[in-house]
Amino acid sequence: MAKIVLDTLRHSYMPNPVQDSDWALKQLDLQWDDGGAYALLGPSGCGKTTLLSIISGLLRPTHGRVLFDGADVTDLPPDRRHIAQVFQFPVVYDTMTVYDNLAFPLRNRGVDEAHVDARVREIAEMIDLTHMLERRAAGLTADGKQKISLGRGLVRSDVNAIMFDEPLTVIDPHLKWQLRSKLKELHQRVRTTMIYVTHDQTEALTFADKVVVMNEGQVVQIGTPVELFERPQHTFVGHFIGSPGMNVLPCEIREGRAHVAGTAVDTATTGEIGALTGEVRVGVRPEFIRFAEEGVPARVVKVSDAGRFQVVEVRAGDLPLKLLVPEGMEIPSEEARLAFDPAHTQIYRDGWIVA
Amino acid sequence: MNKTHDNKAWLFVLPVVALVAFNAVIPLMTVVNYSVQETFGDNVFFWAGVTWFEQVLQSERFHDALLRQMFFTFSILAIEVPLGVAIALTMPRKGPWVPVCLVLMALPLLIPWNVVGAMWNIFALPDIGLLGRSLNALGFDYNFTRQPGDAWFTLILMDVWHWTSLVVLLAYAGLVSIPDAYYQAAKIDGARPFAIFRYIQLPKMKRVLTIAVLLRFMDSFMIYTELSVLTGGGPGNSTTLLSIDLVKIALGQFDLGPAAAMSLIYFLIILALSWVFYTLMMRNEQQ
Structure with missing residues (x-):
């Protein structure tokens, strides 16, 4: 677990950004407290996923630094940052069983089998997968697969943060509620920093203690759901949150x-x-x-x-x-x-x- | 269940039935007809029963050709499939080089088969061909028209050159269909390159690879054109595969009965092996 600090972060997908609109992320200074449940909310194309990829290490920022507990990790690859990520579309290793899927991140790091087994069973219990541990992952429904992705994130006890990139997009509406409250419950149990990216305000407001609202590559407001509602810092927040x-x-x-x-x-x-x-x-x-x-x-x-x-x-x-x-x-x-x-x-x- | 009984449907199927009859069923039946009769010319036929089938199945010549055929097919499969996958893995997934690579890969597939044979024949000639002369200059005693080993080497090399592209293109199609999220997840899970290949790329390529193996199996079992131009089955009978042997019997010796029987056996072997391949490869899918 760690406090994550983003220091004067800027990112552009172009080799030589000149004008303002060339930047996918404009100047960003952000701090994510250890153990917080954050939502990153904004319309499509506002830079949410870019920001997430920079934190996880899939992308190197054009400018600025990423600090985990004060240590500069800007140049570290994803596997050395000890983070977990759940993607929009469920990623499972088709040929493996559910058990092997959950064990994969641990085995890759040479954890001994006794410990692997204990962790996998503990996590499977948490996310209600115990009864299907021996099944092949390929045959599962979308929400089952998304649970596996989530489980792979939770299985390591040394993760600094778990990130969710619009994880409920492909889930049936009636299961969305279940999974969302499950996430909330899990956060209260494990107290790992969680960052949840979404463009759906209901998802953001129900999941997070603090919501970071982004628009056009910059953060327009950070606040609790109540703050965002009662005192929008920017007209965009006023527009985007609330219906109408x-x-x-x-x-x-x-x-x-x-x-x-x-x-x-x-x-x-x-x-x-x-x-x-x-x-x-x-x-x-x-x-x-x-x-x-x-x-x-x-x-x-x-x-x-x-x-x-x-x-x-x-x-x-x-x-x-x-x-x-x-x-x-x-x-x-x-x-x-x-x-x-x-x-x-x-x-x-x-x-x-x-x- | 409410079923409508309307025999009009048969009417619409009729053109297809006619087409298939003319280009497949009727020719096949002619062959079946020949395979059970004996003729001495003048269009006079005598019933011969299963004599020809027995003769073919017991003939050493057929056994040898079949063994050579098996050897050829499994050699090229063992080379082309791994090689094709390896090449596909090194090809870029995005960017300006993608079309260049694809066109380069497709080129060998666009060349007429007899031209491929002729090209390699000249290329490999020990006195004037680039390959033949180079090998001899390097100190190898290479002559594919006289030494069976060299003929086999050239034949397999030619087939690999001609058909690996097909495996590459199919494997590549499987690879590009893998979403980026899989690679990103694997990175985050700390998977090594081999684990990525084993647990992401290979499973995602499985379907197309099944098709690739089947196509290459059937095609190589029926190879005729390139082979007949390159070696013509020689030196001696050393590269006489089933199709070459069949043509020798049917057109060279004009033994219609045995040739027809051999065609049918040949056909059934391909059918049976394809079926075995397909069921074996698809059985894992079901589990």
Whole structure:
């Protein structure tokens, strides 16, 4: 087990990167605490897998260092970093039995058979594979194979971290829940650092203690699921997490207050905002807007029922907005006024939150 | 079960039946017909029963040809399959060299078979051929037209040159279908190169290799063109394989009966061995 530090990491797949867009990973400084359950969340192509490959050693970064417990491992190959990785598509050694599959990483390192046997049986017990240890791995279902991949990661007691690269993509929906809670449970038992890459916010939020959100090759926010939800550091996080995502509205700053569609709104931002330059926006989640007597005038355009609440699309002037109204609440038929919860309304400048 | 009974389906199968009848069944039946009769010319035939089959099966000449055939086929399989896999393993999986390698590999397969025979015949001639002269210049007493050992050496070399590519291409197709994740997982699991070959590459190549072995087995068992141009079965009878012997009997001596019987035996041997090969190789798959 180890604390993993990424120091001024940059990576490009091109031999001579010149412009900003040539970098798959822009400047990155990150620290993964020992024993944490992390999720790496972001849209496809944001650099998640690149980052994972750099940590596991499958890829050497163009710039920067990777430190495990303070030791520089940037130039070490994957097998010497003592990490485990579970891939998107299950990787099993077809000709071997489940038992031999699990024993493979240990035998490759010359561990004696008695110890191998003890470990394999212990791990098989943990991931419910005991009854099929003698079966050939080739005949298993996708979730069975993915369990083997996971087991190969867990079987070594000296792994620094286990990494998951979208491991549930090929698993049936009803088994996803099972495997996900199994992972959570395993993490609590073994307390190994786990890094879970996904583009699915539900997966990330249910698995992780801390979520690292990435976009376009950089980390936009690191935080607990609650932090990401209540105080997105970047409009991207607001958009990407939550369903529907945060409303990001153009605004005018007059007399030190933000005005949306001509009406002043109170925000959680305490600093001086009168002198802000650049693109200034107000961000507020649909959960934190309600219909009120006073506030921003708006017109109801569309109501869709999502079960426990209703998603209401409105227009304030020309601005499209969404808000969530709990089930059973009255929805004004046409003209309405919107109140923003000041504690959860933030001001963003060029995408980033203003303190 | 609700089955629709509609005999119209037979109508649609008819063209295929006709085609197969004309290009396979009828010719085969003619051979069967010849194999049980005796003729002295003038299109007069007499019933001969299984005489020809007995004669062929008991003839030393057939036994020798069959042994030579077996020796040839198993030699080239023993060389071409491992060599083909080895070459496929060294070929690049990505990048600009892939098409270059593939075209180079496919070249020998594109050359007409009689041209291959002629090429190697000239190439190996001890007085003017590059190979023949070089070997003699190096001090080897090499003459494939006179020494059986040299004839065999040249024959096997020619077949390896001509057909290893087929194994390479098939093995390569199996190799490129392995996702990168397998290699990455193996690296993380600390697998050595041999373990990667044994547990990832070989199992993934198994299907295509089965096909490669079957194709090479059947083709080499029927080799005629290249061999007849290269050595014509000589010197003496030393490289007379089954097909060469068959042509000698059928067209050289015009012994239609024995030749027909031999054809059928020849055909059944290939069929039986192919079946054995296939079942053996597929049996592991089932487990």
